[in-house]
Amino acid sequence: MAAAPEDERGTNVIGGSAHLYGPAVQARDVHGGIRIYSSAPDRLPTPRQLLPVPAHFTDRAEEQAALDRMLGTRSDDGAPQPLIVINGPAGMGKTTLASRWLHTHAPAFPDGQLYADLRGHVENGPANPGEILGQFLRAFGTPAVPADLAEQASLWRSVTANLRIAVMLDNAFSAAQIRPLLPGGSGGLVVVTSRSRLSGLAMDGARFLRLRPLGSAAGLELFIRGAGEDRVAGELPAVREIVSLCAGLPLAVCLASARLAARPGQPAASLAEELAPDEDRLTVLEIEGAGTVQKALDASYAALGPRPALLYRALGLLPVPSFDVHTAAAASGRTPAWAARRLDELVEANVLESAGPETYRFHDLVRVHARDRATATLTGTERERITRRVTDWYLWTATEAQRLITPIQLTLPRTYAHPAQWSAPFGDDRAALDWLDTRRTHLMAVLRLAAEHGWHATAWQLVDAMWPLFLRMRHYDLWIEAHRTGLEAARRDGHREAERQMLNSGAIGLSAAGRTEEAADWYTASLRAAQEAGDRRDEGQALLGLGGCRMAAGRYAEAVSDLDRAVETWSECGYPRGVALARILLGEVALAEHDHGRAIARFTLAREGLLAVSDPHDAARALAFLGRAHARAGDHVKGAAQMREALATFTASGAAHWQARTLEMLADSARERGDTTAASEFRARARDLYEVTSPADARRLG
Template sequence: MEIRLLGPVEVLAGGQAVDIGKPQRRIVLAALAADADRLVTTTTLIRRVWGDHPSADPRASLRAHVSNLRRLFESQAGLGDPARLEGGGGGYVLRIGPQQVDIFQFRRFLREASQPGIAVPEQLALLRKAQSLWRGEPLAGLSGEWAQGIRESWRLQRLEAVLAWARAEIRDGHPAELIGPLSEIVADDPLQERAVAALMHALYAAGDEAQALQLFHTTSDRLADKLGSSPGTDLTKVHIGILKGELERPVSPPTATIAHRQSASASERVPAELPALTAGFVGRVSELARLDALLGKQTPATVVISAVAGAAGIGKTTLAICWAHRIADRFPDGQLYIDLRGFDTEEPLQPADVLAQFLVRLGIHDLPVELPARAARFRTRLAGKRMLVVLDNAANSEQVRPLLPGAGSCCVLVTSRDSLAGLVASQGAQRIDLDVLPHAEACHLLTELIGGRAQSSPQAVAALADQCGCLPLALRIAAERALSRPAMALADLVAELGDEQRRLDLLHADERTAISTVFSWSYRQLDPATARLFRLLGLHPGAAIDTYAAAALAGTNVHDTQQMIDTLRRGFLIQPVPPDHLGLHDLLRAYAVRLATIQETANDITAAATRLLDFYLAAAAEAMDLAMPGTRRQRPRNMVPSAELPAWLDADQAMEWLTTERQTLIDVILYAARHGFPQHATRFGAVMFAYLLWRNDHLADALVVYEAALHSARQLGDRASEAAALLSLGRLYHSRWGRLHDALDLHRQAQAIMRQLGDHHGADLMAGSLGAVHLSLGQTREAAEHLQHAHRAALGKGDRWAQAIQLVNIAMLDRLHGRYSAALIGLRRCVTMFDELGDRTMAGGALMNLAEVLSLQGLHDEALRQAEYAQALRKGTSRIGEGMAATTTAVILGRLGQHEKALRHCEDALAIHEEHGYVLGQAYALDGMGRQYLATGCAEQAVTRHRQALAIFRERSMWIDQTATLNHLGAALPAAGQQAEALQCHREAIDMARTSGDLFQQAKGLHGTAMILDRLGDQQQAQRQLGKAIAICARLGFPDPHQAILR
C-alpha cells in the first residue's frame, strides 16, 4: 500500500491506483496521512476537512468516511505493505510505514542528502529521488484552509530541496536538468528571488547566458512594479557573476529552454493515468534529451516514438512512460493514457471507442455517435488545456489522427511499431526512431538486474547482451532466467543460449527472431505439461486469466494448473494481474499463439477453446443462480461444466466473481461470436441478461453482449435465441437508455418471432415488456392490456419472478390512475415475492415504488423507512440502483421538510449517474435537486435543474416523467419572475396528464395554474381551476387537498 500526496491524492496497491471515492474522502485521507502514525483528534480532522463550515453532523460524516477508508485498506491488505486505520483516544491514527507515504520519503531523502561529507554523486541521486516524488501541486484538487496551508508549507520544503539539488547538479555538470523544475517554480511565484537566482545560474551554466540576463531584467522590473524594491543579494550576486564570467559552469554546456506552467481548473476532472515506472530503467539519454528539446520548443508537437529495427520489445513504452513521468507536472490539467492495441492478437482499438473512453474519463458521458463528432467534442474539451496524452502501441497514422487534440498547449506522445509517416507528413509530428540499446547500456541494464554475479563476470554479461540482441525485453527475461538459476555460471547460460539458436528454424519467420530465441530459452526449460499450458494461454481472449480458466483451457485440475502457473511466473513468461489473475505481455502472447499453431492440431485448439467457453458459461450460470436465484427460470439450463468451478459460499461471493470477471466475460463472448462459436455467444446473452440489465453498472457491456448474441443467433438461424436477444436489447433501450420507440420496435420483433415459432406462451410473457414501454410513453390503455396479459401468462407458467415483475408495473399503473390502495397491496406482495426469491435488487426497486406511493398518501415516516431500506438493499449490488434509491429518499425527505439532507442525497445520486453514464438517472436527480432548491429559496438554481431534467425526458419521449417535471418547472418559474412560461408549463402538464390518466399530476397542474392566475389578478378563473384540483384530490382520497397537491 502506498499513499501519494505530492500531487493528486492517490492510493496505490500492488502498483495500481485504487479508487478512493468521493472528493471529501480524499481530504480525510490526506488529513490522516499528513500525520501518519500519530493521533489526529476528531476535532482537528473536522477542522481540516470542513474548516469553519462543517456539515450538519460532521462527526457522523467523518465516521462514514473513516469506515469507507478502512474497507478500502482491508480490501487491499494482501498487496504489499499494509495500512490500518485505528480509532481511539478521541481521534484516529493511520498506521502505515513512512516509506509508504511520499511526503515522508521526500523528507528522508533530503535528510540523507544533507549528511556532512556525503559524496556529490550520492547526494545527487538522493535529491533526484526526492524530486521524482513530486507529481504536480501537492494535494491537487483539495480545497479548504488546511489544504492550502499544507500546500504552502510543502512548497517551501520543495523549494529548499530544489535549490540544494540545483547546487549539486551544477557542481556535477548537468545544469540543463534543472531548467524545467526551476521554471515551474518561477512561473508559480515570479518574485521568489532565490528560485530566480538558481534558474539564472542554471541557464548560464547550460550555455544560455542571454536568457539568464533577460530573466534578471524581467524580474527586476517585476520587483519594481509590484513591490517598489530592487533585486536582493541572491539575485544581484548571480547577475554580477554572469557579467564577470565567474559563475561555475561545465565546459560543454547543453542548451535548454524554459517551460512555463498553467494551472488546471480545480472544478474539472484531472486524470492522472500514467502507468507505473518500470524498475531498472537505464540509458536512452540521447532519446530523452531529444524529447526534452521537442517539448522545450513551446510549439504544438506530436512526439512519436517509432522503432525501425526490431520494433517488438525494443522499449518504446518503457521510454515513453519514463519521459511522461518526468514531464507530467508540466501538464497540470492531467495525463491520459491508453494502449491502442495496434499490434495485438485481437483487433486494434477503434478511434471512436478510444474517444469514448477519453471523454468519459474527462467527465463527459453524453457521447455523440459518430467519430467526427466525438473527435470534435474531445478537441473542445482540451481547448486551452495543458494536457499530456500518451497513445501507446498505435497501429498506424489513421488510428492516431482522430485522437489528436487541437490545442497547441497539449503534448501527444505516440508509440508504434509503424513509422507513422503519414502523421509526420500531415500533422508535423516529430519522429524519434528507437533502436536497440547500445551495447554498453545493455550490459548496464543486465548488471543492474542480475546484481553481484554480473559485476564479477563482465565478459559473460557482454556475451549475454549480444545473444539478446540488446533488446530491452529480451534482456529482462534473460536476467530473470539468470536469477532463477543462481548456481549456474553466467558463461554456461550464455553457451546454452547459443546452442538454442541453432534449433529455432521454425521460429525465424520474421523480424522477431532474436526475441523468439530468448523466449524459447525460457520455454524449452518447461516440462511438457507446463509448456502446453503456456501455448494454450495465448489463445485466451482476455487480458486477465484466473487459475480455474487456465485449468479449463488445458483440461487439467486446478491444483496441477496452479503449480504450472507458478513455474511460468518464475520464468517471466507470464505476469501477475491483480487481484489473483495472470496475463501475458503481447509479444509473449504472440509467441505462445505461434507455438500453438505449430505444435497443436486444429482439433486440439478447437477443443481447448470449447473447454474455456464451456467453463465461463457454466461458471456464469452458477454465479447467476447464487446471486440472482429468482431469475433462474429465465435462463437456459443443462450446462455441464468441463472443468472445476470456483466454490462460492454465498450470493455476495458469486456477485464478486461476476464483477471481477466482467471484462473477461465480455472478451470471451466477443471471441465466441467472432471465432465460430455462435451457440456459446447466444447462451451467454441468455444466462447473463439479469446481471447485465439490473446489477451491472457498465451499460455499454450489455449492448456489446446482446448485439453479439443477436448476430450469432441470426448466423445460426436460431429464431428463439434471436427473439431472446431482441427482448434483452429492448429492455436495455427502455430501462437504461430511455430509447422508448426503439425498445417498442425490438419487443414487437421478438414477440412476432415467438408467435411464428408457435410459442404463444412465450409471446404472451413478452407482452409485459411491451406494456412497460407503453406505460413510460403515457399510453396507459395499451400498457394495461399488455401487462394484464403477461401477468396471466406468468401465473399459468408458475413463474413467480415474472409474476412479480408484472405486478410492479401494474401497481405503477394503479398509482398513476389514483388507485393507491391497490398499488400498495400489489407492491407489498411484490416485495415479499422478490424476498422469497432472494432477489435483493428487484426487491429494492419494488420498495422504492412502495415508498413513493406511501409518501403520496402522506405516510412520510413509513415511506422514509422503506426508501432507506431500498437504498441499503441496493448498496453493494448496483451503484445505479443505489443512485435511484437515493433520489427517491430525497423526494420523501423533502416532503418531511429536510431539504438540505434531501439535496445531499440528490447530489450523491447525480454523481453516481454521471460516473456511470446513466443519463435517465441524472434527469431524476436533477429534477429532485430542483424541488429542494425551490424549497430553500434558490429559484434560479431550481429552474436550471428542472430545465436540464425536462430536456432529457423530452428527448427520450418519457411521457410520465415529462408531465411531472413540467409541473415542477411551472412551480419554480414564478419565483424567478417568469409567470407566463410557468402557466404554459402547467397547462402542458395538464394536457399530458389527461392523456395518460395521471390524476395526481392533473391536480398539481390545475393547482399551479390557479396560483398563477390569482397572482395575475384573474381570481374568477383561478377559483375555477382550484375547484377542479380539489375535486380530483377528493377522488384520490386526500383528506387535505391543499397539502396533498404540494407533494
C-alpha cells in the same frame, strides 16, 4: 419525458438508474415529517494505472531527455505540449520507456495517470475507442457511459477539462484510434506508443520520438543485470556476441539473459552458437528485428521445464490480452496453486510480465510465439479443449456473479463442455459486480470466440450471465453487441425461451441507448415469439416495451393500445407489478395529452400497486409523476410536496438519473407558477446530475 418500461427480469432499466446506492426507506403509513440522512458516496481513488517499470530498466537517458524537452515545449497559447508519440519496432522497449518516464513525472499530474492497451497488433485488436473511453470515464466516477462514440468523447473532454492528468495509450494502431481519446483542457499529457509512425497525429500537435536499438554498452549492461554478474564472469566476449546477435532489441536481450541464467552450467558461447543461425523467423509479423526475437524466444522456450511449457502453450491460445491465476488454471486444467507456481516460473524466464496486481500478460511477439508453439505441438482437439475450458470458466464465474447480484433473474439453464470444481474470485455482490466490470472486455472476447466456434448455447448463456453488468453499469455499446450475438446464438441453438430473453433484454438496451425504432422492431419480434410460445408474461413485457417506444415517438393512441393490452395480459396471468408499471406509462401519455385528471388516476393506482408488491423505487417514480400531474392541474403545493418526497427517496438511494428527472419536473412546475429563481436552481441541479448519467439530457437543458 417518457417513463421506462419494466423488463421481465424485475428491474426498470430504461431512463432510470438500475442500481440503488445508500440507505432507503420503505414504509406503508407514515405520519409527520420525514428526514433522511445519508453519507456521501465513497470517492473513487485517484487513478494510478501506469504499468510497473521492470527493475532491470537500463539507459535510455538520451531518449528521456528528449521527452523532457518535448514536455517543456509550449504552444502559441503557452499550454504544455499535450501529445507525444513514441514509435519503433516491436520489442524495442517503447512501453517500458514510456512507463518509466511517466512515473518520473507523476507529480506533475496529480489528478491521475491512466493507462490503456489499444491492442493494435494482436489478434482480437485493435481496441475500439469507445471501449477505452468507457474505461477512462468510469475511472473518474462516471456511472453511465453513453453508447454513442461522439457523446463519449464529448463527455470525456468535459470531465478532463480542468484536470492535470497523464494518459498512456499503448500499442496504438492508427491516428483515428487516438483522436477520440484526447482529453480536454490544456493541463493533460498524452503519450502514445506504436509500431507505426502515426504521422497523421502531427495535425493534432503531436511530437514524435523514434526509438532506436540499444547501444552495445547499454545492451551489455541490460544483459548482465538480467543474468547476474557472477553468471557472466570470465565470459564477456561471448556475452558481447550474444548482445550483438540481439541487435539492440531490449526484449531479445532480456530473453537471452533469462535463458542463460536458467542454465547455470551452459557456457555463454554455447548460447551464442544457438542464436547465430538465421533460417527461422517470425514470418507472421514482418517487422524489424523479428528474426532475432524468434531465436531468443525459441531458446527461452527450450529452457522451460515441461510444466511451465505446458502453461505457456495454453496461455498462447487465450482470446484475452491478460490473465490471472484462475484463468491460467482453467486453461491448463490444473489447480490455481499449480498455475500460480507455473506463472512465477514464466515470469522468472522473462516470457511473461506483470500487468498489475495478480495480473499477467505476454508481449505481443511472445504471444505469437506461444500460439505458434501450441499450434505446432497440440492437436486441434487439444487446442479446442483448452479454449473451451477457459470459456466454461468465464461462463461459470459470470453466472456466479449473476447469482449473487440478481438471483431472481437467473432462470435460464447453464451447460458446460468441461465442468470442473472452480471457486469464484469474489465473495459478495459488490465484488462480483467489480469482477464483471473489470473483465467486460474479456467476457466480450470470450463471447465472440464462442460465436465464431459455433458454441451457440455457451454464447447465449454468457450473454444472459452478463445481464447484471449491463443492468448496473449500462455499457450500451457492449450491451447491444452482446445481445445481437446472443440472439443469433439462441436462434441457431433452437432455444426459444433464450431467444425471447435475448429479444427482451436487447430491446431494453436499444431503448436505453435511444435507438427507439430498432427497439420497437425487437419488441415486435419478442411479442410474436411470446405469442407462439404461449408465454403470457413475456407477451406483456413486449407490449409494455412497444408502448414505451410508441410513446417516445409521440404516437400516443398506439401507445395506449399496447399498454392497455399489457395491463389486460398481466392481469390475466397474475402479475400485478407489471400492471402497475404499465399504468405509469399510461399516466405519462395522459399527462402529455394534458388530461390531468386521467393522469392523476393512473399514477395513483400505479403507486398503490407498487407499494403493495414492495417496490419502493418504482413507487417513487409513480409519486414523482403524480406530483407533476397535480402541479399541472394547478395544485402546486401538493404537487411540489409529492415531487420532493420522491426526490428524497431517490437521493437516499443514490438513483442519480431519477433525481435529475424529478428536479427537472420541479423546475418546470416552478417556472409555470412564476418562480424563476427556484426554476433556475432546480434546472442547474438537474443538469449537473445529467452530466454523469445522461449527457444528451444535459445538453438539452443547456
